[in-house]
Amino acid sequence: MPKIHVFDHPLIQHKMTYIRDTNTGTKEFRELVDEVATLMAYEITRDLPLKEVSVETPVCTAKTNILAGKKLGIVPILRAGIGMVDGILKLIPAAKVGHVGLFRDPKTLQPVEYFVKLPSDVSERDFILVDPMLATGGTAIAAADSLKSRGAKNIKFMCLIAAPEGVKAMTEAHPDVDIYIAGLDEKLDEKGYIVPGLGDAGDRLFGTK
Numbered sequence: 679m680p681k682i683h684v685f686d687h688p689l690i691q692h693k694m695t696y697i698r699d700t701n702t703g704t705k706e707f708r709e710l711v712d713e714v715a716t717l718m719a720y721e722i723t724r725d726l727p728l729k730e731v732s733v734e735t736p737v738c739t740a741k742t743n744i745l746a747g748k749k750l751g752i753v754p755i756l757r758a759g760i761g762m763v764d765g766i767l768k769l770i771p772a773a774k775v776g777h778v779g780l781f782r783d784p785k786t787l788q789p790v791e792y793f794v795k796l797p798s799d800v801s802e803r804d805f806i807l808v809d810p811m812l813a814t815g816g817t818a819i820a821a822a823d824s825l826k827s828r829g830a831k832n833i834k835f836m837c838l839i840a841a842p843e844g845v846k847a848m849t850e851a852h853p854d855v856d857i858y859i860a861g862l863d864e865k866l867d868e869k870g871y872i873v874p875g876l877g878d879a880g881d882r883l884f885g886t887k
């Protein structure tokens with residue numbers, strides 16, 4: 679079964695409070711999402727494998743470690759996932775970035791795919807799939823389907839806020855995908871919005887409402 683990680687780091691929780699606040703404007707919202715993405719990337723990379731190497735310090739030869747695992751790919755789900763990419767790249771600057779474009783039909787709540795572009799060596803990379811919101815789970819499930827159908831084998835899903843309904847749906851559809859969450863909320867409302875949530879992540883990031 680997938681592991682569900684809810685980050686309780688005080689800095690993440692503090693910044694999430696201002697991200698949720700409806701009085702936080704677009705500029706500050708974007709900056710906070712970027713900062714939380716960096717903090718989450720620090721936590722999510724905790725299990726990256728290392729290998730021992732030797733390095734000459736000014737004093738002597740030291741045995742020390744460097745990253746040893748597969749190359750990484752970051753895949754934001756458009757649009758709102760874009761807001762988390764730069765924050766992750768600050769810690770993993772060599773990662774390649776793919777894109778999956780999906781929007782949720784407001785009436786049916788079903789995901790509609792409109793764009794996919796992944797690194798050409800997709801089967802050789804481990805992926806971090808990112809979207810601020812995991813609501814019904816339909817979008818994250820479709821995005822992971824899309825990655826897997828193109829050869830991705832190892833995927834982690836990272837979001838700011840998740841509803842229990844979305845966590846359940848995603849874990850059932852993709853039991854091999856671990857989920858990393860900054861805030862696990864109560865429920866969905868009748869329009870499929872996360873309660874208490876933060877509203878529409880894409881609109882708040884890009885100022886489109």
Ligand SMILES: O=P(O)(O)OC[C@H]1O[C@H](OP(=O)(O)OP(=O)(O)O)[C@H](O)[C@@H]1O
Binds near residue numbers: 755815844879881
């Ligand atoms: O779990 P779900 O019920 O599928 O909902 C979550 C999706 O909804 C939002 O995207 P939206 O459709 O608003 O697209 P946008 O990023 O272009 O605003 C959000 O960023 C997720 O991608």
Ligand SMILES: O=c1cc[nH]c(=O)[nH]1
Binds near residue numbers: 875
């Ligand atoms: O609460 C929600 C649910 C889906 N998408 C959002 O942006 N917010």
Ligand SMILES: [Mg+2]
Binds near residue numbers: 758878879880881
């Ligand atoms: Mg939106």
